[in-house]
Amino acid sequence: MNGINLIKIALKALANNKMRGFLTMLGIIIGVASVITMLAIGQGSKRSIQNQISEMGSNMIMIQPGGDMRGGVRQSSSSMETLKLTDYQNIVDETRFLSAVSPTVNSSGQLIFGANNKPTTVYGVNQDYLDIRRYSINDGDIFTEQDIASAAKVCIVGKTVVDELFTNGENPVGKVVRFNKIPFKIIGVLTSKGYNSMGMDQDDVVLAPYTTIQKRVLAITHIQGITSSAIKEEYTDQAIDEITEILRRNHKIQPGSEDDFTIRSMQELSSMMTTTTDLMTVLLAAVAGISLLVGGIGIMNIMYVSVTERTREIGLRMSIGAKGRDILSQFLIESILISVTGGLIGVLFGIGAAFAVNAIVQYPIYIQAWSVFLSFAVCTVTGVFFGWYPAKKAAQLDPIEAIRYE
Amino acid sequence: MNKKEIIRLEGITRDFQVGEETVHALRGISFTILEGEFVTIMGTSGSGKSTLLNTLGCLDTPTKGEYYLDGVRVRTMGKNDRATLRNQKIGFVFQSYNLLAKTTSVENVELPLMYNPSYSSSARRQKAIESLKAVGLGDRLNHKSNQMSGGQMQRVAIARALVNDPAVILADEATGNLDTRTSYEVLVLFQKLHQEGRTIIFVTHNPEIASYSSRNITLKDGRVVSDTYNNDIKSAAEVLTTLPKNDD
Numbered sequence: 212m213n214g215i216n217l218i219k220i221a222l223k224a225l226a227n228n229k230m231r232g233f234l235t236m237l238g239i240i241i242g243v244a245s246v247i248t249m250l251a252i253g254q255g256s257k258r259s260i261q262n263q264i265s266e267m268g269s270n271m272i273m274i275q276p277g278g279d280m281r282g283g284v285r286q287s288s289s290s291m292e293t294l295k296l297t298d299y300q301n302i303v304d305e306t307r308f309l310s311a312v313s314p315t316v317n318s319s320g321q322l323i324f325g326a327n328n329k330p331t332t333v334y335g336v337n338q339d340y341l342d343i344r345r346y347s348i349n350d351g352d353i354f355t356e357q358d359i360a361s362a363a364k365v366c367i368v369g370k371t372v373v374d375e376l377f378t379n380g381e382n383p384v385g386k387v388v389r390f391n392k393i394p395f396k397i398i399g400v401l402t403s404k405g406y407n408s409m410g411m412d413q414d415d416v417v418l419a420p421y422t423t424i425q426k427r428v429l430a431i432t433h434i435q436g437i438t439s440s441a442i443k444e445e446y447t448d449q450a451i452d453e454i455t456e457i458l459r460r461n462h463k464i465q466p467g468s469e470d471d472f473t474i475r476s477m478q479e480l481s482s483m484m485t486t487t488t489d490l491m492t493v494l495l496a497a498v499a500g501i502s503l504l505v506g507g508i509g510i511m512n513i514m515y516v517s518v519t520e521r522t523r524e525i526g527l528r529m530s531i532g533a534k535g536r537d538i539l540s541q542f543l544i545e546s547i548l549i550s551v552t553g554g555l556i557g558v559l560f561g562i563g564a565a566f567a568v569n570a571i572v573q574y575p576i577y578i579q580a581w582s583v584f585l586s587f588a589v590c591t592v593t594g595v596f597f598g599w600y601p602a603k604k605a606a607q608l609d610p611i612e613a614i615r616y617e
Numbered sequence: 618m619n620k621k622e623i624i625r626l627e628g629i630t631r632d633f634q635v636g637e638e639t640v641h642a643l644r645g646i647s648f649t650i651l652e653g654e655f656v657t658i659m660g661t662s663g664s665g666k667s668t669l670l671n672t673l674g675c676l677d678t679p680t681k682g683e684y685y686l687d688g689v690r691v692r693t694m695g696k697n698d699r700a701t702l703r704n705q706k707i708g709f710v711f712q713s714y715n716l717l718a719k720t721t722s723v724e725n726v727e728l729p730l731m732y733n734p735s736y737s738s739s740a741r742r743q744k745a746i747e748s749l750k751a752v753g754l755g756d757r758l759n760h761k762s763n764q765m766s767g768g769q770m771q772r773v774a775i776a777r778a779l780v781n782d783p784a785v786i787l788a789d790e791a792t793g794n795l796d797t798r799t800s801y802e803v804l805v806l807f808q809k810l811h812q813e814g815r816t817i818i819f820v821t822h823n824p825e826i827a828s829y830s831s832r833n834i835t836l837k838d839g840r841v842v843s844d845t846y847n848n849d850i851k852s853a854a855e856v857l858t859t860l861p862k863n864d865d
Contacts, residue, residue: 213734216731216732219731220731223720223724227718227719227720523715527717527728528732529700530674530676530703530709531704531729531777532700532701532704532729532733532781534696534697534701534732536697537732610676611671611676611677614715
């Protein structure tokens with residue numbers, strides 16, 4: 212008996228019991244649809260977090276002086292003066308995995324323009340910093356090498372700063388603001404980036420040449436940190452190793468001793484935050500997977516009933532020449548048809564439900580091809596797995612008894 | 618005239634193990650059936666009729682003895698080979714018709730050919746229609762089984778038994794569920810098939826039917842107690858004309 216005949220026979224049998232077939236299918240439809248929707252929601256929130264992190268610069272690496280022991284007392288890392296400009300210079304000279312490096316120093320204080328003032332932190336950086344943090348200039352210019360060399364009193368401000376200080380709507384570029392009594396000329400305004408995923412306002416920022424902050428504001432020679440970005444996110448680990456090697460050599464740290472600096476990468480932060488969403492995805496998918504399993508058991512149940520109910524039909528088929536494997540295939544094809552059709556409908560429903568969730572409650576969703584493929588494959592396997600046993604039972608019936616079964 | 622041997626039984630025994638006891642259903646049965654014979658096999662219940670029918674139908678294999686169907690030795694065949702043999706050489710007609718529910722007559726008749734890969738779907742349909750015409754149901758091709766009377770259903774079942782051009786038609790109490798008139802209609806059909814040269818084995822406990830067949834074998838306690846040829850075959854068609862017509 213050929214496959215087409217078997218499929219015809221199975222279709223015919225399903226058509227004879229449409230309601231039952233549909234209800235059985237419903238289990239699979241709900242199972243597959245919920246797997247797809249749940250994965251779409253889980254993956255969606257993961258991706259939205261990843262996007263926010265990559266807006267901050269997903270390949271960013273931050274170096275800070277580490278805590279040190281002085282006479283048995285552990286010191287706060289901000290009071291450390293171990294990072295020097297030579298460290299920065301050496302990293303710039305020797306790096307193979309970093310695309311941008313900037314020293315950082317910062318100072319908090321009151322920023323004043325006319326009658327308005329606001330508390331803020333001025334970051335002393337170089338031009339690379341804008342690339343590292345993915346900032347761009349909306350209006351005006353960035354400071355130059357010349358500005359850095361001369362410790363020029365210039366700054367670039369973010370949108371929040373502009374909104375709070377320039378309440379009359381005047382153009383801030385070219386205006387002079389005062390920070391801790393030192394006048395700074397605004398030479399550029401950053402493009403707005405909004406809040407990040409941690410709720411920090413990325414537009415509340417003032418950038419100035421690091422030399423200016425070092426010499427004119429803080430009067431220090433060390434730097435408070437180095438911010439850099441790896442060529443690509445994947446090179447983050449190599450870049451960290453490289454920086455560690457350079458800094459340990461510069462600071463003459465003996466093998467076996469603790470580093471006197473700490474390196475953090477966005478990748479760490481990213482993986483920490485996605486761990487939560489991954490866990491959520493796994494939990495959602497597990498619950499959805501259980502409903503798929505229940506759907507599979509539904510198939511098995513119905514196939515059992517179907518085999519018992521059709522014992523005489525099986526006996527007849529055997530007496531007119533059906534082999535055991537023909538009967539096996541017939542029932543297996545029936546259960547596969549139920550699960551595959553249910554799976555297809557479930558895929559459509561799942562995708563539809565995911566878009567509905569997105570449209571109604573504005574949850575971020577992301578439907579990945581693999582999740583659709585996976586749940587479809589799982590439900591096909593479910594059909595074979597749960598259909599096998601009843602089909603085997605049908606194939607092993609004795610035609611003599613089956614034909615006279617009442 | 619030398620007719621072809623369709624069935625040859627040589628000392629068939631069939632034992633069943635029921636708990637500790639051995640039940641001897643058949644105790645050494647031998648006979649030969651030639652092509653074109655219409656044989657009734659009779660016997661009371663417990664005589665071994667059903668077991669013999671199962672053996673003849675290749676559904677069961679004998680414990681001892683040899684069975685040749687159309688020259689093929691059945692006893693040593695495996696399950697799948699017997700299925701194929703049934704598909705090609707045997708046409709079954711059951712007491713309770715055993716038609717598929719909610720299925721048209723053509724589809725029911727096509728069924729045996731579905732399990733024969735050498736038939737294309739158009740050849741299958743063609744053959745099924747011919748078969749249904751042969752049993753007088755040419756106008757009921759697309760009627761579903763639940764839309765037909767018992768007599769019509771049994772005729773569909775006979776058409777299904779004919780569709781594969783079997784070497785032998787095995788009927789198991791084929792008139793058992795039918796009223797008198799319909800029984801005669803079915804008998805007329807069997808006689809017609811007999812005249813066309815088909816080999817028919819009709820298992821029944823109704824002694825009347827023997828007079829319409831060409832040979833009668835009677836079983837008792839698993840043995841053949843009589844095997845007689847009928848030289849004066851009664852015509853079922855004639856009897857039918859004397860019966861009152863059904864209202865339907």
